[in-house]
Amino acid sequence: MSAKLTDRSQQDFGLSPEVACQVRDLNVTYRVDGRELSALREVSLDIRQGQITAVIGESGSGKSTLALALMNAVSSPGRIASGRVTYRGLGEVTGMRGEELRRIRGKAISMVFQASQNSMNPLTRIGAQLLDLARSHDLPNPRAVLREAGDLASRMSLDADRVLTSYQHQLSGGMRQRVGIIFGLVLKPEILLMDEPTTALDVLSQSSVLEIVRSIQRERQLTTVLITHDMGVVAELADRVVVLYAGRVVEEASTAELLRHPRHPYTRSLIQAIPRLTGDPGDAKALEGQPPSLASVPNQGCVFRERCPYRMDVCETILPSFRFDGDGEHRFACHYEEARHD
Amino acid sequence: MIEVKEITKIYAATGGMLGQKPVKALRGVSLTLADGEAISLIGESGCGKTTLGRIIAGLEASTSGDLVFDGTALSTLSPRERHAKFQQVQLIQQDPYGALNPARPLGEALADPLRLQAKRLGKDASWVQMRAKELLQLVGLDPANTLYKYPHNLSGGQRQRFVIARALTVEPKVLIADEAVSMIDVSLRLGILSLLSDLRSRLGISVVFITHDVAAARYVAPKGMVCVIYRGEIVEYGATDAIIASPIHPYTQALLSAMPVLRGLEEPGPDRYIPAQDLDLRLDDEGGCLFRARCRFATDRCAQEHPPLVTVDEGRRLHSCFYPEARHVVAVPIEGASL
Amino acid sequence: MSTASAAFPGAASPPHHRPSLLTISWRAITRKPSRVIGITIILFFTLMAIFGPTLYPKQLPINPAELYAPPSWAHPLGTDFEGTSVLAEIITGSRYVLSAAALAAVFTIGFGTLAGVVSGYFLGSTDQIIMRVTDFILTIPGFPLLIVLSTVWSFGSPIAMGLVLGLTGWGGLARAVRSQTLSLRERGFIEAARGLGLSNAHIITREILPNISPYIAMNLLLSVTGGIYAEVGLFFLGVIPFQASNWGVMLNLAFGNGALYTPQALLYMLSPMACILLVTFGIVLTLDAFDEILNPRLREG
Numbered sequence: 004m005s006a007k008l009t010d011r012s013q014q015d016f017g018l019s020p021e022v023a024c025q026v027r028d029l030n031v032t033y034r035v036d037g038r039e040l041s042a043l044r045e046v047s048l049d050i051r052q053g054q055i056t057a058v059i060g061e062s063g064s065g066k067s068t069l070a071l072a073l074m075n076a077v078s079s080p081g082r083i084a085s086g087r088v089t090y091r092g093l094g095e096v097t098g099m100r101g102e103e104l105r106r107i108r109g110k111a112i113s114m115v116f117q118a119s120q121n122s123m124n125p126l127t128r129i130g131a132q133l134l135d136l137a138r139s140h141d142l143p144n145p146r147a148v149l150r151e152a153g154d155l156a157s158r159m160s161l162d163a164d165r166v167l168t169s170y171q172h173q174l175s176g177g178m179r180q181r182v183g184i185i186f187g188l189v190l191k192p193e194i195l196l197m198d199e200p201t202t203a204l205d206v207l208s209q210s211s212v213l214e215i216v217r218s219i220q221r222e223r224q225l226t227t228v229l230i231t232h233d234m235g236v237v238a239e240l241a242d243r244v245v246v247l248y249a250g251r252v253v254e255e256a257s258t259a260e261l262l263r264h265p266r267h268p269y270t271r272s273l274i275q276a277i278p279r280l281t282g283d284p285g286d287a288k289a290l291e292g293q294p295p296s297l298a299s300v301p302n303q304g305c306v307f308r309e310r311c312p313y314r315m316d317v318c319e320t321i322l323p324s325f326r327f328d329g330d331g332e333h334r335f336a337c338h339y340e341e342a343r344h345d
Numbered sequence: 346m347i348e349v350k351e352i353t354k355i356y357a358a359t360g361g362m363l364g365q366k367p368v369k370a371l372r373g374v375s376l377t378l379a380d381g382e383a384i385s386l387i388g389e390s391g392c393g394k395t396t397l398g399r400i401i402a403g404l405e406a407s408t409s410g411d412l413v414f415d416g417t418a419l420s421t422l423s424p425r426e427r428h429a430k431f432q433q434v435q436l437i438q439q440d441p442y443g444a445l446n447p448a449r450p451l452g453e454a455l456a457d458p459l460r461l462q463a464k465r466l467g468k469d470a471s472w473v474q475m476r477a478k479e480l481l482q483l484v485g486l487d488p489a490n491t492l493y494k495y496p497h498n499l500s501g502g503q504r505q506r507f508v509i510a511r512a513l514t515v516e517p518k519v520l521i522a523d524e525a526v527s528m529i530d531v532s533l534r535l536g537i538l539s540l541l542s543d544l545r546s547r548l549g550i551s552v553v554f555i556t557h558d559v560a561a562a563r564y565v566a567p568k569g570m571v572c573v574i575y576r577g578e579i580v581e582y583g584a585t586d587a588i589i590a591s592p593i594h595p596y597t598q599a600l601l602s603a604m605p606v607l608r609g610l611e612e613p614g615p616d617r618y619i620p621a622q623d624l625d626l627r628l629d630d631e632g633g634c635l636f637r638a639r640c641r642f643a644t645d646r647c648a649q650e651h652p653p654l655v656t657v658d659e660g661r662r663l664h665s666c667f668y669p670e671a672r673h674v675v676a677v678p679i680e681g682a683s684l
Numbered sequence: 685m686s687t688a689s690a691a692f693p694g695a696a697s698p699p700h701h702r703p704s705l706l707t708i709s710w711r712a713i714t715r716k717p718s719r720v721i722g723i724t725i726i727l728f729f730t731l732m733a734i735f736g737p738t739l740y741p742k743q744l745p746i747n748p749a750e751l752y753a754p755p756s757w758a759h760p761l762g763t764d765f766e767g768t769s770v771l772a773e774i775i776t777g778s779r780y781v782l783s784a785a786a787l788a789a790v791f792t793i794g795f796g797t798l799a800g801v802v803s804g805y806f807l808g809s810t811d812q813i814i815m816r817v818t819d820f821i822l823t824i825p826g827f828p829l830l831i832v833l834s835t836v837w838s839f840g841s842p843i844a845m846g847l848v849l850g851l852t853g854w855g856g857l858a859r860a861v862r863s864q865t866l867s868l869r870e871r872g873f874i875e876a877a878r879g880l881g882l883s884n885a886h887i888i889t890r891e892i893l894p895n896i897s898p899y900i901a902m903n904l905l906l907s908v909t910g911g912i913y914a915e916v917g918l919f920f921l922g923v924i925p926f927q928a929s930n931w932g933v934m935l936n937l938a939f940g941n942g943a944l945y946t947p948q949a950l951l952y953m954l955s956p957m958a959c960i961l962l963v964t965f966g967i968v969l970t971l972d973a974f975d976e977i978l979n980p981r982l983r984e985g
Contacts (some may be wrong), residue, residue, distance in 0.1 A: 060500065061530045160621045175389060177623050205389040205557035210603035210619050233531050235605030262609035276535045278560040280589055280604055280675045281611065284567050289536035295502045385829050404875060443872035448894035448980060454873075455892065458880040495980040508876070515880055 012092040022051040022091070023194060023226040024073070029086030031068050031077055031250075033297060040297040042068040042081065044250045050194070052091070052226040057241035057258070058233055059273070061294040065250040066230045070198045073228065074108055075099060092193065110140050113192040115183050115200050123171045129182055130167035139188060148189055155185045159215050177208030180205060181215065188219065195220075198230045213239050234277050238262060246270050249295050249306035256333035266328065266335040269307045305338065313339035347378040347401065347434075347519060347551070350408035353459070354381040354396050354577070370396040378519065383432035383545055383552040383566030385585065386574055387559055387600060391624055393577040398521045398555045399530060403431030405524035428477035439524035441504035445496035452477065480510040484540060502533035509540065515549075520544065521553040526561060538564040557587060560602055573597045576624070576635045579654060582663040591671035593664045595640045602674040607652040618674065634667070642668055707975070712976040729963050733782040736775035742778065744768045744929070752948035762951045764934075765941045770952050774959060777930035782963070784842035784849070785911030791850020792857060792907045797900055799854065800861025801888055805869060809829025814858070821855035830914070834924040857903055895939050898978040902971050909964045916960060931956035975977050 031043040042065045050056045060066040062273060071077045073088055075096045081118050082149055089095045093111055096104070124132055132153050137145035153163035159181045171179055174295075187195055200216070201209040217240060220227050229241055237258060244261045246254040246269065254267040265271040271291045279287065292310040300306055308318040315338055325338040354371040370393045378384055386394040398403040401412065412419045414430050422430065439446045446454060459473040466472075478488040484506040496504060506523060512520060522541055526534040542565050545552045554565045562571060563585055571588045573581040573596060581594040592598045595618075602617040620639040634652050637643040646667055654665045703711075713719045747767030755762045761770035803814040829852060839845045868874060869892075877887050892902075918924050919932025922940070929937075934956045943949035976982045 061532050175623060206600060206603040207389045208623065211621065235607065238607040239605045259609035262607055273532055276532050278535060278538065278564050280560045280563065280601065281678050284564055287535055289539060292504060292531040329527065404881060406881065436879055438872045440872055444876055446873040446891050457882055457886065463883060497981050
């Protein structure tokens with residue numbers, strides 16, 4: 004098995020050098036009441052080597068489904084209906100099954116969840132769980148994992164001995180989230196997936212967790228995917244942003260470009276809806292309407308039109324295709340923006 | 346008007362690492378909430394702000410101290426009278442999912458307290474119907490599309506609106522919103538915040554907004570007051586704008602610094618500072634300043650003496666720091682980079 | 685909101701009026717064939733218990749000429765040691781067995797739910813007292829107690845039998861309901877209801893009970909099977925003097941008359957057993973429908 008992985012690890016599987024993971028035409032559906040409902044529709048994106056790519060969207064946008072699909076961990080009643088997810092050095096994962104997949108998860112790709120306490124065993128001490136993790140991945144020296152965890156803990160200004168001998172309920176929310184990140188990093192994965200890593204935290208804990216992620220990512224050049232609904236977190240951390248709405252990518256750009264020149268009306272309203280400390284409070288506008296549910300996403304035309312201030316006739320029937328801007332680094336799918344700039 | 350007088354709350358030891366000894370959640374907090382005013386209680390998780398909100402709402406008893414509602418000290422009242430007083434104060438909980446009974450239709454959740462209210466006011470059943478629709482419209486929900494639904498049919502934002510409508514059924518004088526938007530998508534938060542702000546200006550309801558997010562406080566009441574709480578103590582108090590523009594206490598500065606900077610649109614404030622240490626409730630540092638372990642300006646004096654809450658700016662501003670200095674920690678917008 | 689649902693007909697907006705409990709139950713039951721089978725069995729036995737005994741004379745005829753007769757048109761399940769039709773005995777005996785079991789279930793659920801909810805909601809000394817009583821009920825061995833009781837009480841009427849079974853059987857349910865109430869009590873909506881000034885009675889009946897109703901309904905059905913086993917057991921052991929025949933009495937007599945050794949008596953012995961098994965089977969098949977009927981989230985699924 005490990006021999007097979009090393010063989011593969013040198014292969015690029017047709018990816019260009021700056022791309023760590025390529026997602027192509029990914030469709031994920033959930034079977035609800037006899038109907039197949041799409042959670043992700045034709046999602047294509049490149050996750051760049053050594054960068055932090057953020058996926059931003061509201062509840063129901065499919066962002067958490069995307070995180071699961073990246074690990075081929077979508078579970079019933081959902082399934083990956085079509086599409087490919089290809090990693091440098093690992094290959095295509097949507098076709099992988101069982102043991103092959105298990106080896107990859109945690110070792111090559113690892114995930115930090117929103118509520119880290121849910122992914123920890125409440126009845127076992129943190130240290131013992133780390134040892135279990137190391138053993139389940141057949142590491143030659145499980146103790147080294149504890150050492151690594153201790154180092155990470157100290158870097159996160161946690162008392163390493165205390166944390167490793169604690170049960171999860173003995174830690175505060177911010178500490179648990181950091182321990183969740185230790186779990187994510189301790190096996191030295193190539194790719195780190197983080198699903199809402201700071202949502203349950205207050206601003207102070209959030210900002211220190213973000214700082215930790217930032218410094219470790221820089222140091223290890225760790226390819227990171229950050230799933231969130233909070234543009235503030237994106238702005239603090241991400242190099243690139245993919246905006247997801249109703250299961251579709253509607254815009255993608257570098258973070259600074261996206262914040263400064265958002266093209267899609269949805270992205271623009273997302274940024275305008277952030278409560279800020281500066282500027283006239285009257286300038287902020289709430290995003291009208293509600294995010295669509297799986298069942299209410301229109302099957303044709305633009306998915307955002309119901310809440311869009313610039314809705315046109317063409318939006319009802321024709322799905323806008325991507326337009327590229329800024330050397331092809333910025334893409335968006337909007338009829339109105341397209342018409343405005345032509 | 347509600348006066349909070351020297352409220353303390355001590356939780357008995359519960360075991361575990363965080364609670365081997367009694368936790369002082371509130372250490373003598375006093376403040377005044379005028380009718381129609383908005384006040385934000387700001388601090389990180391565990392600072393006691395939620396406990397204070399629950400005590401004002403009558404959901405928890407204080408260890409010592411008193412509440413005075415419109416001149417009547419609640420300690421002088423019988424439990425029944427006190428209960429009636431506390432109905433003027435309604436708490437909006439953080440979690441709009443837990444706040445609604447999953448097994449009952451929303452219309453009934455609204456009708457129950459309305460029927461009580463109808464009895465009190467001598468109204469009939471048609472009034473209950475009418476009032477339910479009125480309240481839903483007031484919070485921006487479509488009655489025809491809401492009354493027959495169950496909680497799980499609504500999104501988080503819609504649930505929180507419904508919870509606010511339910512709190513309004515008893516015509517409260519005060520709404521306490523405890524982290525009322527923290528579990529809601531950022532894109533929908535602003536709508537809830539401006540709803541709270543509207544209710545204050547249109548119905549004259551006082552709002553106590555409990556949060557760790559100073560920016561959110563600004564949208565509930567730009568002209569309101571902010572009360573920064575650290576480990577059960579008020580460390581700074583002042584008008585929202587003044588606190589944001591020139592925070593005096595290092596803890597307030599830390600809270601404001603921690604707000605995400607929208608890089609590209611904003612630059613970090615020149616004095617931005619985020620303490621590396623977490624809030625540690627186990628620290629036994631009575632006698633000195635409670636913040637000193639995390640404060641970069643702490644001196645020997647801070648370890649020996651407890652800084653008192655002092656009044657500056659003709660009573661409009663309070664702070665408890667030996668070395669008060671206004672610092673610019675809030676992000677600075679980049680010229681010409683607004684949307 | 686309204687524009688959104690108008691634009692997407694058939695979208696996730698539920699109907700504007702709520703369907704009645706009957707409609708909901710019908711939908712939930714017809715969703716799975718197993719539930720249809722289950723409910724058919726239950727209905728069949730219920731009708732048998734209600735109307736069956738009226739088809740036969742009060743005292744079933746005996747016929748010494750036809751002892752242990754094999755099945756025939758006149759006696760589809762054969763006859764017993766006295767030449768009485770086994771089918772007639774099964775049908776006339778069902779009323780006592782099933783009504784006593786149903787009453788036992790109602791009493792068990794009634795006492796258990798009341799004690800559990802009140803205990804878990806009010807806590808304090810109320811809780812202390814109720815829980816001590818519950819512990820007492822749980823500690824006394826139910827079956828031996830019934831045997832002792834039967835020496836002083838005849839259990840001639842199903843009400844007496846049901847009451848005794850209920851009184852001795854509610855302890856476990858009370859504990860379970862109490863712990864469910866305790867966890868519900870901490871939920872935000874209970875606190876909100878208190879803050880809005882709603883009465884304790886209202887909170888218990890309108891806020892707490894609907895949330896534990898699927899659990900209670902399932903326990904109600906399971907208690908029916910428990911009741912059947914307990915009473916049939918008592919009759920089988922012969923500790924209760926009986927006036928009329930029922931399933932338990934049949935088993936007792938079958939064994940007492942050496943049915944184990946005569947192959948002709950096989951149907952006489954197996955028929956009541958089969959009935960008990962069938963009723964249990966019907967109940968087990970129907971159980972999972974209740975969660976769907978009483979839980980609004982699953983109802984729309």
